[in-house]
Amino acid sequence: MIEIEHLSKVFQDKNGRVMALEDVSATIRDGDIFGVIGMSGAGKSTLLRCLCLLEKPTAGRILLDGKDLSALRGSELRAARRRMGVVFQGYNLLMQKTVAENVAFPLKLDKYDKAAVAARVAELLELVGLADKAASYPSQLSGGQKQRVALARALASDPEVLLCDEPTSALDPLTTRSVLELLQDINRKLGVTIVIITHELDVVRRICNRMVVIDESRFVEQGDTAAIFADPQSRIARLLLGKKED
Amino acid sequence: MQAFLNEYGMLLLGGVGETLFMTLAPTLCAYLLGLPMGVLLTVTKAGGIAEAPRFNAVFGWLVNILRSLPFMILMIFIIPFTRLIAGTSIGATAACVPLTVAAAPFVARMVEQSLEEIDRGTVEAARCMGATNWQIVTRVLLVESVPSLLRGLSISTITILGYTAITGAVGAGGLGNIAFRFGYQRYQKDLMYVTILLLILLVCLIQGVFNRIARHADKRSR
Numbered sequence: 001m002i003e004i005e006h007l008s009k010v011f012q013d014k015n016g017r018v019m020a021l022e023d024v025s026a027t028i029r030d031g032d033i034f035g036v037i038g039m040s041g042a043g044k045s046t047l048l049r050c051l052c053l054l055e056k057p058t059a060g061r062i063l064l065d066g067k068d069l070s071a072l073r074g075s076e077l078r079a080a081r082r083r084m085g086v087v088f089q090g091y092n093l094l095m096q097k098t099v100a101e102n103v104a105f106p107l108k109l110d111k112y113d114k115a116a117v118a119a120r121v122a123e124l125l126e127l128v129g130l131a132d133k134a135a136s137y138p139s140q141l142s143g144g145q146k147q148r149v150a151l152a153r154a155l156a157s158d159p160e161v162l163l164c165d166e167p168t169s170a171l172d173p174l175t176t177r178s179v180l181e182l183l184q185d186i187n188r189k190l191g192v193t194i195v196i197i198t199h200e201l202d203v204v205r206r207i208c209n210r211m212v213v214i215d216e217s218r219f220v221e222q223g224d225t226a227a228i229f230a231d232p233q234s235r236i237a238r239l240l241l242g243k244k245e246d
Numbered sequence: 247m248q249a250f251l252n253e254y255g256m257l258l259l260g261g262v263g264e265t266l267f268m269t270l271a272p273t274l275c276a277y278l279l280g281l282p283m284g285v286l287l288t289v290t291k292a293g294g295i296a297e298a299p300r301f302n303a304v305f306g307w308l309v310n311i312l313r314s315l316p317f318m319i320l321m322i323f324i325i326p327f328t329r330l331i332a333g334t335s336i337g338a339t340a341a342c343v344p345l346t347v348a349a350a351p352f353v354a355r356m357v358e359q360s361l362e363e364i365d366r367g368t369v370e371a372a373r374c375m376g377a378t379n380w381q382i383v384t385r386v387l388l389v390e391s392v393p394s395l396l397r398g399l400s401i402s403t404i405t406i407l408g409y410t411a412i413t414g415a416v417g418a419g420g421l422g423n424i425a426f427r428f429g430y431q432r433y434q435k436d437l438m439y440v441t442i443l444l445l446i447l448l449v450c451l452i453q454g455v456f457n458r459i460a461r462h463a464d465k466r467s468r
Contacts, residue, residue, distance in 0.1 A: 052374050078376040092371035096390050096465045105385070106375040137465040157375070 002028040002051070002161065002193070007060035009046050020046040022217040023060070028210075030160075033187050033194045035208030035225065037201065037240070043217045044197045048165045051195065052086045053077060064161070082106070085154030085192075089166035091146040093138040099149050100125070100134040106156045124152040128182060144175035151182065155192070162186070164196045168203055176200075180207050201240055205229060213237045254437060257424065262444055264338045265420035268410040269448075272345035273403050279350040280402075283309065284357025285383055295369060295379050312351040317409050320348050321416070341410070341418035349406050356398035360391040393464035400456030404449050411445070421445055 009021040021043045028034045038044050049055040051062060053069055062069045064080065072080050093102050100121050107117045125131045128148040138146055147167060154162055164183070168176040184207050187194050196203060204211050204225060212222035213234055220234040232238045287309070289295050290302040315323070321344040325335045328343040364387060372386045388395075414422025421441045429438025461467070 054370055054374065078378065081374055082376040084374070086371065086374040088367055088371060090365070090367050092365065092367040094368065094386065094390060096392060096463075098465075105372070109375065109377050109381055139466045153375075 001030055001063075001065055002195075003061075003063040003066075004028075004047075004051075005061045005063065007047075007050060007062065008058050009043075009050060009055060010058040019217050021050070021057075024214075024217075024219045025060075026212050026219060026222055028161075028193060028195060030193055031187070031191060032210050033184070033196065033208045035204035035211035036195065036197045036214060037199065037204050037211060038214035039199060039236070042214045044199070044214055045165060047214070048086075048163055048195075048197045052084055052163050053081055082157045083159055084161045084163055085157065085159035087147070087150050087154050087162065087164040087167050089169055091138070091143075091150045093146060093149055093153075095138050097137075098134065099130060099136050099138070099141070102138070102149055103152045103156055106153060120156065121152075124155055127155070127186070128152045142175075143171050144179060147171065147175075147179055148182065151179075151186075155186065155190070160193060162192050162194045164194065166198055167196065169198070169200065176203070177206075183207060213240075250436065254440075258421075258440060258444065261419070261421040261424045261441065262448070265407065265410050265414075265422070265445075265448065268338050268341050268345060268413065268418065268420050269403060269407045272342045272349055273399075273406050275342065275346040276349035276353045276402065276406070277399070279346070280353025281357055283350065283354035284361065285387070287354060287358045288361040288387070289379065289383065293366075295373070295382055309351040309354055312347070313355070315348075317344070317348050317412055320344055321413065336417055338419045341413040345406055345409055345413065348409060349402060352405060353398075353402050356402055357395065360394035360398050361387050363394055364390045393460045393466075396456055396460035396463060400453055400460075403452050403456070407445070407448060407452070421448075 004024060004026045007021055007024050008019070011018040011020055024043075024047070036044055036047060046055065050057050053072075057070050064083065067080075069080055094105065097105070103121045103124050104117050107120060121134070122131065125134055128151055130145060130148050130152070133141065133145065133149075138149065141149065151167075162183075167183070168179050171179060180203060183194055183196070186192055196208060198204060208225050210223065211225045211228060212219050213228070213236055214220070215234065215236040221228060221232065221237050228237060229241065232241050283305075287302065287306060290298040290305070292299050292302075294302075312320075324344055324347060327347075328335045328340055331343050332340040334340050368390060369382055369386055372382050377385070410418075410420050411422030411425070414420045414424070415426045417423065421444055425438050425441040428434040429441065
């Protein structure tokens with residue numbers, strides 16, 4: 001379970017203070033596929049970066065199973081990071097390494113057993129349907145395939161939570177559907193909690209059971225996806241949905 | 247032609263050998279020093295994985311000072327240091343000392359530039375997977391930048407080859423020395439042209455070999 005408690009993030013840049021997140025709270029339950037939807041610049045990416053501990057919150061806490069993540073340092077911090085897998089919009093694969101080596105990367109950060117890593121990599125590539133691409137390099141793959149490799153890599157260390165930043169925004173509709181189905185599959189089969197950051201309403205509608213709408217650095221609405229889609233309360237949610245129905 | 251080769255063949259061959267030695271040995275030493283320097287410059291800069299802006303500023307400044315000294319001056323300036331390391335300040339082996347000192351900061355900047363090319367996101371992904379800074383340097387930065395590092399290596403090697411001609415002028419041997427003694431001091435133009443031709447061939451060879459290796463090593467272009 002992830003609890004976001006009164007989280008705020010302020011960036012200091014040349015033009016002064018930028019409030020990226022303002023006192024946001026939410027609870028993501030185990031097994032959820034949790035959607036975070038909002039327009040560009042609403043604060044979605046900052047939220048994800050706080051969740052995966054790349055940014056330190058200015059105020060508030062993030063609790064993973066009751067443990068405050070923002071207080072962690074050094075090896076504890078690295079251990080916490082391994083409990084969460086992250087899939088980035090830009091894939092962020094190692095371009096000079098093969099698909100198999102990319103998936104093996106997180107497994108080789110600690111002491112490891114060669115045979116066990118090879119077996120795990122094969123299993124993961126099977127799961128994402130890329131068993132035949134193990135020896136290929138990322139530059140030889142399509143966008144959807146790269147995202148599957150990123151997904152396999154994120155799952156390698158058996159995380160409890162999978163954080164996805166715009167996982168389908170760079171993909172065509174068909175590929176999007178197959179990646180979403182894969183995410184759903186992973187959620188059901190492995191029981192991994194999934195958080196999806198997106199600006200695509202369709203992504204949320206298709207696979208998220210719960211969601212939050214983010215607008216101008218605040219959570220303006222949250223709850224069951226079905227309920228929000230049926231009766232949106234916030235201006236931005238109505239706007240997002242209204243546009244869809246036109 | 248036959249007579250020319252008979253008279254100067256061995257001399258030129260020896261010159262090529264010495265030039266290669268004075269190029270490759272300092273290149274190796276310069277990378278031993280410059281590679282960690284370049285990594286340090288990259289990771290300590292603002293936004294780097296081990297931010298230390300003040301250290302970065304001082305260190306960058308030091309590298310710039312070393313780089314701004316003309317090689318000729320540097321070579322003379324550090325003669326006591328050269329004696330300390332090589333036991334003498336004359337000859338090809340001794341020349342390797344100033345060549346290394348001059349090339350290391352240059353190499354540091356080349357390495358820094360190569361590492362800069364790596365996408366921030368790739369480093370962040372490794373960080374999210376729980377990699378330590380050392381693992382990020384050795385398994386992400388230095389691995390992802392291999393093709394670029396190799397291209398930098400060819401530029402560094404050729405730059406050092408250029409420097410060897412200067413050491414040659416003050417008695418360290420090599421093709422530069424031959425060109426200077428015979429071409430400049432004895433007006434033997436034919437010998438000078440041949441040394442120039444040999445230097446051009448060497449540069450082309452180095453560039454060609456490294457380009458091939460870099461192309462082969464780059465997995466992005468397949």
